[in-house]
Amino acid sequence: MPHIGWKCLKGAFVTVVALGFGFLILPLLVIIPLSFNVEPYFTFTEGMLRFDGDAYSLRWYRSIVENPEWRAAIGNSFFIGIFAAALATVLGTLAAMGLNHPKFPFREFVSAFVISPMVTPVIIVAVGVFFFYSAIGLGQTRLGLILAHAMLGAPFVVITVSATLAGFDHTLLRAAASLGAGPITAFRRIQLPIIAPGVFTGALFAFAASFDEVVIVLFLGGVDQRTIPRQMWSGIREEISPTILAIATLLIAFAILVLLAVELLQKSGKRIHEDT
Amino acid sequence: MNRRRQGRRLLRRFIPVGLALPLVAFVLVTFVIPLATMVVQSVHDPEVADAFPRTLALLADWEDSALPSPDVYEAMAAELVLSRENRSIGKVATRVNRIESGTRSVFAKTARRLESADTSDMPASMIQIDRRWGDVSLWRAIVKAGQRYTARHYLQSIDLERGLDGEIQLVSEERRIYKTLYLRTVYVSFAVTVSCFLIGYPIAFAITSVSDSLAKILLVIVLVPFWTSLLVRTTSWLVLLQNQGVINDILVWIGLVDDGSRLALVHNMTGTLIAMTHVLLPFMILPLYAVMRSIPPVYMRAAASLGANPFQAFARVYFPQSLPGVSAGCLLVFILSLGYYITPALVGGAKGQLISNMIAYHIQTSLNWGLAAAISVVVLVGVFVCYFLFDRWVGIDKLKLG
Numbered sequence: 001m002p003h004i005g006w007k008c009l010k011g012a013f014v015t016v017v018a019l020g021f022g023f024l025i026l027p028l029l030v031i032i033p034l035s036f037n038v039e040p041y042f043t044f045t046e047g048m049l050r051f052d053g054d055a056y057s058l059r060w061y062r063s064i065v066e067n068p069e070w071r072a073a074i075g076n077s078f079f080i081g082i083f084a085a086a087l088a089t090v091l092g093t094l095a096a097m098g099l100n101h102p103k104f105p106f107r108e109f110v111s112a113f114v115i116s117p118m119v120t121p122v123i124i125v126a127v128g129v130f131f132f133y134s135a136i137g138l139g140q141t142r143l144g145l146i147l148a149h150a151m152l153g154a155p156f157v158v159i160t161v162s163a164t165l166a167g168f169d170h171t172l173l174r175a176a177a178s179l180g181a182g183p184i185t186a187f188r189r190i191q192l193p194i195i196a197p198g199v200f201t202g203a204l205f206a207f208a209a210s211f212d213e214v215v216i217v218l219f220l221g222g223v224d225q226r227t228i229p230r231q232m233w234s235g236i237r238e239e240i241s242p243t244i245l246a247i248a249t250l251l252i253a254f255a256i257l258v259l260l261a262v263e264l265l266q267k268s269g270k271r272i273h274e275d276t
Numbered sequence: 277m278n279r280r281r282q283g284r285r286l287l288r289r290f291i292p293v294g295l296a297l298p299l300v301a302f303v304l305v306t307f308v309i310p311l312a313t314m315v316v317q318s319v320h321d322p323e324v325a326d327a328f329p330r331t332l333a334l335l336a337d338w339e340d341s342a343l344p345s346p347d348v349y350e351a352m353a354a355e356l357v358l359s360r361e362n363r364s365i366g367k368v369a370t371r372v373n374r375i376e377s378g379t380r381s382v383f384a385k386t387a388r389r390l391e392s393a394d395t396s397d398m399p400a401s402m403i404q405i406d407r408r409w410g411d412v413s414l415w416r417a418i419v420k421a422g423q424r425y426t427a428r429h430y431l432q433s434i435d436l437e438r439g440l441d442g443e444i445q446l447v448s449e450e451r452r453i454y455k456t457l458y459l460r461t462v463y464v465s466f467a468v469t470v471s472c473f474l475i476g477y478p479i480a481f482a483i484t485s486v487s488d489s490l491a492k493i494l495l496v497i498v499l500v501p502f503w504t505s506l507l508v509r510t511t512s513w514l515v516l517l518q519n520q521g522v523i524n525d526i527l528v529w530i531g532l533v534d535d536g537s538r539l540a541l542v543h544n545m546t547g548t549l550i551a552m553t554h555v556l557l558p559f560m561i562l563p564l565y566a567v568m569r570s571i572p573p574v575y576m577r578a579a580a581s582l583g584a585n586p587f588q589a590f591a592r593v594y595f596p597q598s599l600p601g602v603s604a605g606c607l608l609v610f611i612l613s614l615g616y617y618i619t620p621a622l623v624g625g626a627k628g629q630l631i632s633n634m635i636a637y638h639i640q641t642s643l644n645w646g647l648a649a650a651i652s653v654v655v656l657v658g659v660f661v662c663y664f665l666f667d668r669w670v671g672i673d674k675l676k677l678g
Contacts, residue, residue, distance in 0.1 A: 006586060017482040020475045024557060025497045027512040028504060030522055034515065042515045043525050091299040098295030105293065114299050117307045121615020121659060123632040127652045128310030130639060131317050151306040154299055183291075212505045215617055219639055232507040236514065236622055245515065248508040255503035259496070 028252055035060055035245035042242070060246035070247070072224075073231040077211055080142060080227060084149035085207035091150070092157025092206070093199050097191070099158070100165040111158070118155035122215050125152070130219040140222030148216045153206025160205060164198030164269055197269030201262055208258055311656075318429050318649035324421040327359045327368045328352065332422040340416050349398040349409070353390050360387035368421075374644065375428075376417035382406045416440070429650035454634070454651070461630040464548060464620075465613035469560075471553045472609045473602065476560035480601070483561075484568045495565075502558035510622050513551040517541035517623070543625030551623045556612055560605040567601030603670045611662055615655060631655060 038057040039045055047055025064070045098104060099111055117125060129148045130139075138144030168191070176186035214229035221230060228247065235244045325332060330351040338344050359365040365383050373380040386405050393401040403410040420428075420438075431437055431444065435452045439445045446452065483494045501509060516522050519538050527533040541547055571594065579589035617632040624633070631651060638648035 009586075013478060013482075017478045020479045021494065021497050023475065023554065024479075024501050027509065027516055027554060028501060030516060031508070031512045034522075041520070042518065043520060043522050091302050095296040095299035098292040098297075101292035101295075103289060103292065104296070110296060110300065114296070114303050117303065119611070119663070120307075120311075121611070121632070121655065123615045123617045123635055124314075124652045124656050124659075125307065125310070127635060127639060127648060128307075128312075128314040131645070131649070132310035132313040135313065147306050151303060154302070158299070208503060212507075214507060215636075218636070229505060229507040232505075232511065233618070233622075236507075236511060240514070244511055248505075248511050251505045251508045252500070255505070255508075256500060259499050259503045 031245055032249050032252065035242065035249040037242060037245075040242055042240075042245070060242045063241075063243045064246055064250075067243070069226070070231060070243070073226050073228045076142070076225055077227040077229075080145050080149060080225075081207045081210040083146045084153055084210040085203050087146065087150035088153035088206040089157050089199060089203040092154040092202055093161050093195070095154075096158045096161035096165060096198075097195070100162055100168065102170060114158055115155040117151050122152070122213070126215040126219045129216055133220055139220055140225060142225055144220055145217060145225055145227075148220065149210035149213055150206070152213060152216075153209045156205035156209060157199070157202030160202035161195050161198040164195045168194060197265040201265045201269075204258055204262055204265075314649045314652055317645055318653050319425050319427065319646075321371070321421075321426050321428070321646050322424050323364070323367050324371050324418065325424040327364050328355045328418065328422060331355055332419070335415070335419050335422075338415070338419070340412060340419070343399070343410065343412060344415055346397075346399050349402055353386075353395075353398055353402060356383060356387040357390055360384070370643070371421045372414075372417050375420050376413055379408065379414055379417060382408050382414065426646075429646040430654075432647055433650040433654055454631075457629070457631045457634055458654075461614060461632075464545075464552070464630060465610050467549055468552045468556060468613045469606050469610045471549070472557050472560040473606060475553070476557055476564060476605065477598075477602070480561050480564035480568055483565055484571075485573075498558055498561050498565075501554070502562070506555060506618055509555050510551055510619050513547065513554065514542060514623055517547055517550065542623050543628070545624070545628045547623035547625070548620045548628035548630075551619045552613060552616060555619055556609045559608045559612060563604040563608065564598065564601040567604070568598050571597045600670065603666065607662065607666045607670075611659055614659060614662075 033048065033056075034042060034044070036056040036058065037045065037048060038055055038059065045055055095114055099107055099114075104110070125148075129144075133139055133144045133148065138147070172190050173186050176190050177183070181189065211227075212229060214227070214233055217225065217227050217230045218233065221227070226234075228251070232244055232247060235241065328351075331348060334348045334351055335344060338348070356365070359368055365387055369380045369383040372383070386402060386409070389405045390401075393405065395401070399409070408414045428438070432447075433454055435447050435454050436444050437447050479494075479498070483491050483498075486494065514521075518524070519540070519542075521542075523541065524533065524538045528535050528538065533539060541550070575593050575597070576589050579593045580586070584592065615632055616630060617636060620628050620630045621633050621636070624630070632655070635648050635651050635655075638644045638651070
């Protein structure tokens, strides 16, 4: 009866996979209801399990809004993230366009070079950044954090833009030139629409890299440059309050939004590729 | 005319390079130079040399078996007073204290009292202020700390030191901390890589073998944690695993664990392993999925039609084709684990600390930046070796995400 054996095996496999998926997602899902706990506990109260409305509240969300430190942290995170992502996107897109040109000299070496910040352990990058940026007066400044985060984010842009350029037919640009388009027009009308999804995806990756980064902020940032993850770090270390769970829930919602945006961009990228 | 055309062609050839140049320059300034600064910091230690130039010059040809001559004491006294005035004395004292512990207080105290001291017999006055000035080992420590370039931090970062006779030797047993930490880091990275593989492989395989619409939902389950902040994921494990947390509550509720003997799941190695596996799991699944997606399912069917049972078909046909994904995922997870800091720092407790926590400790708390830099260089070299081996065995071009 080998058939029953294989069925058991399949059942075991499905169980293992289901447990794996549970391991991935349940820890995040557990946080969400706990953030509405009316009590300052980190576990489900009896009232919560009875779905008693009084056991839930928005008090921890209110405490984010009312706390000036959290408000400053949210502002800092977006300020640093947006500027770092913008810088990374401009530099990364230009570089990807150059690197994907068929005649680029030492392409492999240069690609590996500009991607190297991404594959170096961030604690080591943070140590180097701390020594050098402090020495040139960029310690405890937003500018220092923007530059460091842009450096971490640029490789993502190079990779995503390169992916959209990989199938790009360079004769299209020559065709445009032969029809009288200058190089800028040719770029704007031909190349830019094709790479646009890659550029936006890369920008989102770069923003997320900055938004989530905490080691460099810990080493280089001062009290005035505290970002959301930095504030969570001290919240966890000093005295963990359910406010952290509320901010965590907001960040999970934000992550889902970013994920949806990336999926939409990839879909539109595919469509353009099919059209050309 | 022809010339102009040539010029234009030349210009066109340089456009790609010109486009890449800003990022290359940016990476050079914001990444390469900082790492170079770090390497310099690991060997360059000028504090004491800058504070006591004259004393150290006089000590250059000192026989270190007897006390130095009176003119050394006079130079030392003058430079102590000077470094007290320009407030560098604290740093200097810290430096010497790292070599000869218990000497931190000597410097500030001596500098303060020298102002009202009798200057006719400097050696006697200084020894009277603090008798350690009459001790050869303090002078030896000053000479050692006065080296502008030193391998001391590297020796220390691998539990070695230079003995009195200049021989390199292991430090005493109770100070041997770094070897344990490197080994523990490698062990944790290895364990996390293996558990990510064991959990991630079936998941990636499942995503490729279900219908498209279900695969999309399953991919979202992988990608949501991937996009969620690291701090959020670490927090959720802290909440789940702590003594009064959800997992212990459930275990007590179903009666598996007694209320009095709740499991210690966090602030120890268990916490570090569980949380790091969760955080790094997407980095295993995504490269695996990218490779598995490109394996045509007809091969498995062909194997089955040739008489292989599903297990044989998997082991002989499918698994070998998925190996590039396995190696890429394992490399990513292993290297990311080697430098992991946040998760062990928050859920690891004292027993779950890794080498990166030591780097952070020396940057933020002990302020021994040279040692932090040396440990970082050691870790960086380890990472390079991993990449090098990967490139030799697999080829680095096989490494891609998604």
